[in-house]
Amino acid sequence: MKILHFSDIHLTTPGHTIQGRDPNASFERALGHALADHGDAELLVITGDLSDWGDRADYERLRDRLANLPLPIALCIGNHDDRPTFLDIFPELADPNGFVQSVRDVSAGRCLMLDTWEPQTHSGHYCEARLAWLEARLREHDGPFFLFMHHNPFPTHLAPLDRIGLADGRAFRDAVARHRDRIRHIFFGHCHLPLAGSTAGVPTTSLRGTNHAGIALFRERELLSSSDLPASYGVAFIAADHVCVHMVEFGYDGPVRTEGNPDYAAWNRETMVR
Ligand SMILES: [Fe+2]
Ligand SMILES: [Fe+2]
Structure with a gap:
């Protein structure tokens, strides 16, 4: 089965651009690309930065657009984002404590959507109340589980990004560690970068968002960096004995060479024929 992973769609006022790209148009292009190739996905999860400024109109447009999609x-x-404004438009996504945390079952297991938002900061937080919700969800079901969250659950070792990472990451990783045998994968966003690793032993991946792209610039210690690298969405193929996660660079507009192309044939002779 497949799960589609979108992140950092950053919807904003129609016609406005971010880093030279129109987030609304980018989101639409990503949806078209993903549905054409993976219309059989069981679920689409968007891991945050849904609106660039937390504007009500962005959430209203998102709600209308999602209502017309042929998948959960x-x-x-x-x-x-802005949690109070978001919950005005999506009240059904609040957990009992008012956080944007939800549960969604797919044939491969149970997906838990986590809320790492905190007011007045770009850093992520996962407080005691949210940890208690996660712990209860992990205890009430056999799993396997797939976790989705905005902030990176481990440090990236890029200094500007780590200043706005998950502030209490150790407590979160301890919670994951207690249940690691039943958590198959963690998906996150926020960094606008393709990242792969593990969180307390659980495989963990991220990707570029559907609009503006980051770049791993380790020499820059102060300022966040962006680039013109292609926008992307993710598709996870999940089977009993493997999970394969692609970052699909739908925003790439350059040539695509397939087998039989003259350049490809030359490469094949030089490297493959013994
Ligand atoms: Fe973002
Ligand atoms: Fe973010």
């Missing part, structure tokens, strides 16, 4: 949707919020 799950949402997380990110630092660019």
